[in-house]
Amino acid sequence: MTGDADHLLPSDTPVALIDPYGNPVADAGRALPDEATLQRALASLITARRLNDQAYALVRQGRLAVYPSSHGQEACQVVAAQVLADGDWLFPTYRDTVAAVERGVDPVEALTLLKGDWHCGWDPYEHRVAPHATPLATQLPHAVGVAHAARLRGEKTVVMALCGDGGTSEGDFHEALNFAAVLRAPVVFLIQNNEYAISVPLARQTAAPSLAHKGVGYGIPGERVDGNDAAALLSVLGEAVERARAGEGPQLIEAHTYRMQAHTNADDATRYRNAEDVEAWVARDPIVRLSAYLKTDETAFREQAERVAEHVRDGLNRDIEPDPALLFAHVYATPTPQLREQADQLTDELEREGALG
Amino acid sequence: MTVHEKLSMAQALNRALRDAMTEDPTVVVFGEDVGPLGGVFRITDGLTADFGEDRCFDTPLAESGIVGVAVGMAMNGMRPVVEMQFDAFAYPAFEQIVSHVAKMRNRTRGRVALPMVIRIPYAGGIGGVEHHCDSSEAYYAHTPGLHVVTPSSATDAYALLREAIASPDPVVFLEPKKLYWSKEEVELGSRPPAIGRAVVRREGTDATLIAYGPGVPIALEAAEVADREGRSLQVVDLRSIVPFDDETVCAAVRSTGRAVVVAEAAGFASVSSEIVARVTERCFHSLAAPIRRVTGFDIPYPPPKYEHLHLPGVDRVLDAVDTLQWEDS
Known part of the structure; x- marks a missing residue:
C-alpha cells in the first residue's frame, strides 16, 4: 500500500487540445496527434453522425423499435475504437452502436437488436466487440474477465470498457474497477459523461468532484478529457491503452460530453432540460471543431457517410422472416428434451395454422 | 480405470477440481477464501499450492464481480469454476447469472458459449445461523439457459462436478452442505449417467419417493424404515434439476x-x-392417489434451534406415504 495518491488524481480541468472554434489550445501540455490520424478521425466522425441520424430517422419510419443515439458523443465513440489494436476488445453499452461500427461491425448487424430480428446481431469474436449491454455496468466485470484471461495467457490484449455517467452508480461499476485494480487487468474504463441518465442530471448521480476522481479509491489512475475534442481523446485514450498494454494495470478516463438528443425517441427531454443548455453544447459539437481545425476538403468523407447510410437503409428496409426454430436453437448447446418437445409443439401449431391459412 | 477410495463429499469435490485442472489447463478456480485457506468448507484445499495462483485465486469479496469476471474469462477461452461461499451470499450475483450467464449463448445465436460452473453450498441441516441455509434451487431452475445439478453422494459429487466443468453450458452446481462430511467408498473414473439423467437409488414397488440433493438420504432412510413396516418404497434421485429427466421419473412413478x-x-x-x-400431466392414469409433497414450510429459514421442526424428516415422509389412499386400491 502506498500513501501517495496524487499520481492517481485527474487533471483539474479536462484535457483539451482543440477548442470549440477549431483553434489549438495553448499550453495544453500534450502534443496534437498527427494530421493523418486527425483526418481519419474526422472521416469517421462524419460517418458516425450520419449513422446516428439515419438510425434516428429509421425509428420514425418504423424500421427500428427505438434508437439511443450518440449524436454529439461521436468523438468518444470513434476514438474509443480507433485507439485499439486488432487483438483488443471493445465492450459497448446500448448507446455505443457507433463505436461498435467503428471497430468493424456491420452497421446493419449492429442495429439488429433495435430492429428486433434478434438480440446481438454480430459475431462478438469477429471484431472482438462484446454484445451491447443493456443492464447498466453489467458488462464491466466481463471486460475485466476477458482482460484477465488474456493476461494469464501472456497476450498483450487491452480491453476498452464503455459506460455512462449513470452507470457509475451501479454496483458492478464498483466491483469491476476493484477487481481490475486488484488483478492489474489491462482495461481502460471510459465513462462518457453526457450529463444525463435519461432525465436525471449528474448532480443527482454523484457528489464526487468528478467521475474520474473515483479511480483513486481503487488505486486506478483517473483522467478527465474534453469528450467533444477528438484530438484530446486520441491523446488521452491512446496513452491509457498503451499504459494498460505495458502492464500498468487499469485506467479510468472520464470524457465530458453531452447527449444532444433525448435518451431515445421515446423520451421527451424538454421535460427535464432547457433548450439553452442544449444550444450551449451544440456550439461545442465535436465535428464542427475538428473540421474547423483541419480545414480539409470533406467531400470524400461525406460521400463515404452517404454510402454507409444507404447500406443501413437497405439493410433495415429488408424484412427477415423470423425462423421459429431459432427460439429453441441456442438456449443450450444441445436442446433439452423439454425444449425439443416445445419446439415440436410450436411447429405443429404453425403447420395447422398454415393448413387453415 | 476405476479406482475405489473412501472419501467424504468435500474430498470428492476437491478431487474432481484437481483432476479437471490437471487435465485441462484452461480450468481456473476463484472466489472468496478459496486460495490458501482452501475455502470455508475446504473444497479447494491445496489447489493454490499445487496449481499456482493463476489457476486458483482469492478475489475481492464481491459475488457479482466474481460471476461477471467468470463470464469474461469464459468468453475468452477459460473454464472458470467459481465458488459462492454460501447460498444466500450468491444473491448479489443474481443479475449476472440471470441476465448474462444464462442468456449469452442465446443472445449471440450460439456464437458465445459460457462453459463455467458456479458452485454454491446450499440448504440447511448444519445448525447455520441466518443467511447460511437457503435452498435457492428454484431461482436458478426457473431461468432458461442454466443447467442446475445437485449431488446426493460423494461418488455422484465427483462425477457431476467433472461433467459440469466439461459442459459447454453454464452449470449451477448446488452442494448440499450437510452432506459434505458424509464418507463413502467412491468410484473414481467410472462412467456415471450424464447430466440430465436421474437414477433409481433404491428399488421398490408400492410408492416412489422423488428427491434430490439433501432430500435423498432422507428418502433412503424413509424407505429403509418403511421396508421394516412392510411397505416397499422406490427412491429416485434427480441429480439434475435442469435438464429434468421426465423419462426416468415418469417410468418410476x-x-x-x-x-x-x-x-x-x-x-x-x-x-x-x-x-x-x-x-x-404425464402419468395421470397411472396414479392411484394425488402426488404428495414433503417440503420445508413456506417460511424464511429458521434459527438453528428450530430447524428440526422445519426440515422434512423420515416421519414426515412416512406420514405422507400413509395418506396415499391405500384403502382405495
Whole structure:
C-alpha cells in the first residue's frame, strides 16, 4: 500500500487540445496527434453522425423499435475504437452502436437488436466487440474477465470498457474497477459523461468532484478529457491503452460530453432540460471543431457517410422472416428434451395454422 | 480405470477440481477464501499450492464481480469454476447469472458459449445461523439457459462436478452442505449417467419417493424404515434439476402408481411443485392417489434451534406415504 495518491488524481480541468472554434489550445501540455490520424478521425466522425441520424430517422419510419443515439458523443465513440489494436476488445453499452461500427461491425448487424430480428446481431469474436449491454455496468466485470484471461495467457490484449455517467452508480461499476485494480487487468474504463441518465442530471448521480476522481479509491489512475475534442481523446485514450498494454494495470478516463438528443425517441427531454443548455453544447459539437481545425476538403468523407447510410437503409428496409426454430436453437448447446418437445409443439401449431391459412 | 477410495463429499469435490485442472489447463478456480485457506468448507484445499495462483485465486469479496469476471474469462477461452461461499451470499450475483450467464449463448445465436460452473453450498441441516441455509434451487431452475445439478453422494459429487466443468453450458452446481462430511467408498473414473439423467437409488414397488440433493438420504432412510413396516418404497434421485429427466421419473412413478416428492426448499412455487405438475400431466392414469409433497414450510429459514421442526424428516415422509389412499386400491 502506498500513501501517495496524487499520481492517481485527474487533471483539474479536462484535457483539451482543440477548442470549440477549431483553434489549438495553448499550453495544453500534450502534443496534437498527427494530421493523418486527425483526418481519419474526422472521416469517421462524419460517418458516425450520419449513422446516428439515419438510425434516428429509421425509428420514425418504423424500421427500428427505438434508437439511443450518440449524436454529439461521436468523438468518444470513434476514438474509443480507433485507439485499439486488432487483438483488443471493445465492450459497448446500448448507446455505443457507433463505436461498435467503428471497430468493424456491420452497421446493419449492429442495429439488429433495435430492429428486433434478434438480440446481438454480430459475431462478438469477429471484431472482438462484446454484445451491447443493456443492464447498466453489467458488462464491466466481463471486460475485466476477458482482460484477465488474456493476461494469464501472456497476450498483450487491452480491453476498452464503455459506460455512462449513470452507470457509475451501479454496483458492478464498483466491483469491476476493484477487481481490475486488484488483478492489474489491462482495461481502460471510459465513462462518457453526457450529463444525463435519461432525465436525471449528474448532480443527482454523484457528489464526487468528478467521475474520474473515483479511480483513486481503487488505486486506478483517473483522467478527465474534453469528450467533444477528438484530438484530446486520441491523446488521452491512446496513452491509457498503451499504459494498460505495458502492464500498468487499469485506467479510468472520464470524457465530458453531452447527449444532444433525448435518451431515445421515446423520451421527451424538454421535460427535464432547457433548450439553452442544449444550444450551449451544440456550439461545442465535436465535428464542427475538428473540421474547423483541419480545414480539409470533406467531400470524400461525406460521400463515404452517404454510402454507409444507404447500406443501413437497405439493410433495415429488408424484412427477415423470423425462423421459429431459432427460439429453441441456442438456449443450450444441445436442446433439452423439454425444449425439443416445445419446439415440436410450436411447429405443429404453425403447420395447422398454415393448413387453415 | 476405476479406482475405489473412501472419501467424504468435500474430498470428492476437491478431487474432481484437481483432476479437471490437471487435465485441462484452461480450468481456473476463484472466489472468496478459496486460495490458501482452501475455502470455508475446504473444497479447494491445496489447489493454490499445487496449481499456482493463476489457476486458483482469492478475489475481492464481491459475488457479482466474481460471476461477471467468470463470464469474461469464459468468453475468452477459460473454464472458470467459481465458488459462492454460501447460498444466500450468491444473491448479489443474481443479475449476472440471470441476465448474462444464462442468456449469452442465446443472445449471440450460439456464437458465445459460457462453459463455467458456479458452485454454491446450499440448504440447511448444519445448525447455520441466518443467511447460511437457503435452498435457492428454484431461482436458478426457473431461468432458461442454466443447467442446475445437485449431488446426493460423494461418488455422484465427483462425477457431476467433472461433467459440469466439461459442459459447454453454464452449470449451477448446488452442494448440499450437510452432506459434505458424509464418507463413502467412491468410484473414481467410472462412467456415471450424464447430466440430465436421474437414477433409481433404491428399488421398490408400492410408492416412489422423488428427491434430490439433501432430500435423498432422507428418502433412503424413509424407505429403509418403511421396508421394516412392510411397505416397499422406490427412491429416485434427480441429480439434475435442469435438464429434468421426465423419462426416468415418469417410468418410476408408473411402476408404483404413487409418489411423494421430498425437498427441503419451501414448497410454494418450487421445484417440487414443478415435479408434481409434470408427473401428473404425464402419468395421470397411472396414479392411484394425488402426488404428495414433503417440503420445508413456506417460511424464511429458521434459527438453528428450530430447524428440526422445519426440515422434512423420515416421519414426515412416512406420514405422507400413509395418506396415499391405500384403502382405495
